[in-house]
């Protein structure tokens with residue numbers, strides 16, 4: 295095992311993200327190193343590691359250093375060498391499905407704690423990913439609205455993933471996909487299980503309806519808070535290089551994969567870490 299690496303941290307924006315240098319994630323590391331990375335993840339919410347080129351099995355090992363894997367996505371294909379690695383492969387006239395603000399799989403009662411994503415094939419330009427700090431979005435809410443939202447919960451479901459389900463199977467296809475993906479009610483303002491900080495826990499991809507409101511009231515309220523997530527002062531923008539690995543804390547962040555590169559090809563590998571081994575807590579409720 296290599297000596298505990300001397301990590302260098304470069305903050306990406308005041309809101310969110312840090313590039314971490316001085317570590318080869320393809321090598322085994324001691325607990326101190328993984329603990330340090332976990333601490334950095336809590337602090338910066340998104341960690342970016344350049345030049346890693348991880349074999350899918352090493353991505354799995356990295357994920358397992360943080361917790362149990364699982365919560366595989368209901369539609370993506372998995373890698374032949376490691377079925378905990380899903381492949382996101384977009385090209386030609388396909389319609390990439392992540393060009394919307396979201397936190398991963400919040401239509402589940404226990405969404406994954408973190409995701410690890412590696413760029414494998416990139417278009418000549420474009421294909422960046424934006425990340426938003428949802429603590430900061432919460433903190434920017436008007437105080438009256440914030441206390442109203444603190445009392446409310448919302449339903450999350452699979453959102454636009456209905457389209458491929460319908461195209462492939464009609465009404466029955468949607469019903470089956472909704473059952474497979476499930477739906478979940480979460481508080482609109484959740485508390486991070488480790489930092490205890492409040493964050494805004496609704497996304498335009500997956501939050502459908504505010505419990506207890508009429509449809510127009512729910513729509514107006516959600517549109518208002520989705521608009522806040524769009525403000526660039528809460529963001530970082532990751533320009534990928536092949537072999538760049540990013541890890542994000544799925545609990546108080548959202549991300550948006552910019553769809554500006556087709557028909558060129560973009561291939562990413564992703565591992566979802568279901569539980570946070572260091573906090574023994576799985577769900578951001």
Ligand SMILES: O=C(O)CCC(=O)C(=O)O
Nearest residue numbers: 382392398423551562564
């Ligand atoms: O492809 C990307 O940059 C992000 C993909 C994504 O949204 C996800 O992994 O949840």
